[in-house]
Amino acid sequence: MIDLTAVRLDTPAARRHVFLDSAGSSLPPNPVVEQVLAHVRREAEVGGYLAAQERLDDLERGYSVLARLLDCRPEEIAFTDSATRSWLAAVDAVPLAEGDRVLVTEVEYAANAIALLRKAEETGASIEPVPSEPSGEISLDALDRMLDERVKLVSLVHVPTNSGLVNPVREVVDAAHRVGALVLLDACQSVGQLPVHVAELGVDLLSATGRKWLRGPRGTGVLVVTAQAAGRLRPRLVDLRGAVWETPTSYTLREDARAYELWEYSVADRLGLIEAARYALDLGLDKIAEAVGERAARVREGLAELPGVRVRDLGTRRSGLVSFTVDGLAAPEVRDRLRAADITVTASFTASTLLDMTKRGLSSVVRASPHYFVAPEQIESFLAAVSKLG
Template identity: 40%
Template sequence: MLTEKDIQRFRKETPGTEKVIHFNNAGSSLPPQAVRHAVINYLEEEMTYGGYETNEKYAAQISETYTSIAKLINASAEEIALVENATAAWHAAFQAIDWKEGDVIIATQADYATNYLSYLHLQRKVAVEIKVIPNLASGELDLKALENMMDASVKLVSITHMPTNGGLTVDAEGVGVITRKHGVLYLLDACQSAGQYPLDVEKIGCDMLSATGRKYMRGPRGTGFLYVRKSVLPKLTPYVIDLHAAEWTGENTYIIRQDARKFESWEGDRANILGLKAATDYILEIGIDNIWKRLQHLSSILRKQMANLPMVTVQDIGAVKSGIVSFTVEGKSAEEVQAYLHRQGINVSWNGVSNTYLDMTARNLKEVVRAAVHYYNTEEEIEVFIATLKEMKA
């Protein structure tokens, strides 16, 4: 349980909290000082002593990044690949599958645009079929329907754990029970749940998981990771390889490495990797369970107070809600709301139909504003946010 003293410490270690009320954590969080120091210190050494030489000096710490991330999600270090963002991680897994004509992809109504566009793009090359799990009236996945959809043609179940809008937390563990029963590959997009939710790949049962560093993990932009279960690694062939992912053994032969690093490339941002390690270690120190409880507490307060504003409609669904609070303001576009709040020193973001086409159209929404809180936010900031919304409508 985080105390008031803890929160004040986190805010002191996050200088940005003195400048803005940052409710755009689902876009990109404010990193703590530990992340800044890790990145800048490495860059200063690189500038002074050389890139390769600095890499050699910090090789052990860079390697420990895999261990830290593995600990966060209850995996092993050899199941982790470090990549430049969540999209690269997700695509590394998705494109490594041996797709055949007639294969079925099972997706969700709330899938993020990039994921669904990738299904559609694959269809132009291979005659795969896309099926969408229906939602219950509450907005949650109909797991009974998913069970009925499973047959020998299903190649992949692809789930967005915490959609970009709607406040929903998908029952990822419930999906895992079904995919394990039928022996079907399960890819979890944890872009907005990593660093927010207690991810445990053994409990979830996913075979692959993609995540970014910049959102709830509070790491640098340009960082991300991919988890691939050991038993699944031999079944996946990277779409792209280089001399890091494979060894050239003869004029016409090569060997692809056996661990998840076969999905990496040799070149990468070592400074940002150490920044990601610092961010991960910061989460581990605080405790992901503590973070999740704090987020549920703050987002619940925010939803309740917003529900009392006559011109505001909270657009969240599902039984278990994330720290992402979606809403609309009568008579104002989402972009107008964002711009107004920004002028008052409050950061939020907004999504349009193209971000989650199926979800938005099914719910007759054209756009939503997102106020995404994190554990370093406070009840006082929520009060300022609510008062500012009231003033906008005055």
């Protein structure tokens, strides 16, 4: 069990108001904040180059820390400046040609979809959504029917931005691999709230962010490029971090995931991300998942009991992200009225998950995402506040 008192002491803002937006950008704990601020102060004292030189060992150890978090090998880890940057770098490296097919889920995220549509325009590949089960998860039967040797990539969102469902992963990977397709897992909403084991799931590529459930700084992300996939990819956005310029007409690309990194980055933020991963590992990923699950279950249960409030979550297995609507009130109005009561939630709109929201006839949903530092009495305060909105 997580020591609630200790984690709330590490999160001063969580004691001052009800924070339910870890699916957006969470509250970093004090050790993460101190890592970032201390390095910025050091840069002000000696300059960015020397300050970074002093932390080279810590930065190098970061690959092992993230590998422990994600259950992969350190050489399969690349640091980036966001989950989107990770995802774009991965997709850009997948060789596609006219007639190739890319399969997506109906809960595909807008940034991913736009990038794939651009890729399709350039290559002549097609982007095709796999139907969902009535419960919301990707239909494995439909996936099996759609898979053939022309499918080069399956883009799988682990936890969508607009509902609490958790998609099956291993089953999708096994089916895709039977036809030789790569699987890219968007773990933006799962890393930090659920154990995510790359080796166990078998995915080829994984993108994640630091700012959400992992409680790291904004402007941080991670990309996993597994050894089994690396040889089939060709990263295009490469600089002197990812390759060595050896002669006037030749270069040598790195063979590990760092081929996807850029030379320039925020050292302070990366140190903060590494500290956030350590913090999560020290708490225990299973304990985090249990605590988040308990809080989300109480939020869903309490909301379902309120007149005029409808929980909009899908899935037979659910995460810490809870979506709901209030009859007669648009999601932004609910968000703003709760904010006036010192309760932080956010809203998700059709444009973020166009296929799913259109299918369900939703223009927006309110999103409440309680992390392990939220006290039970704060959840009750939130439910009481929602009950007074109608």
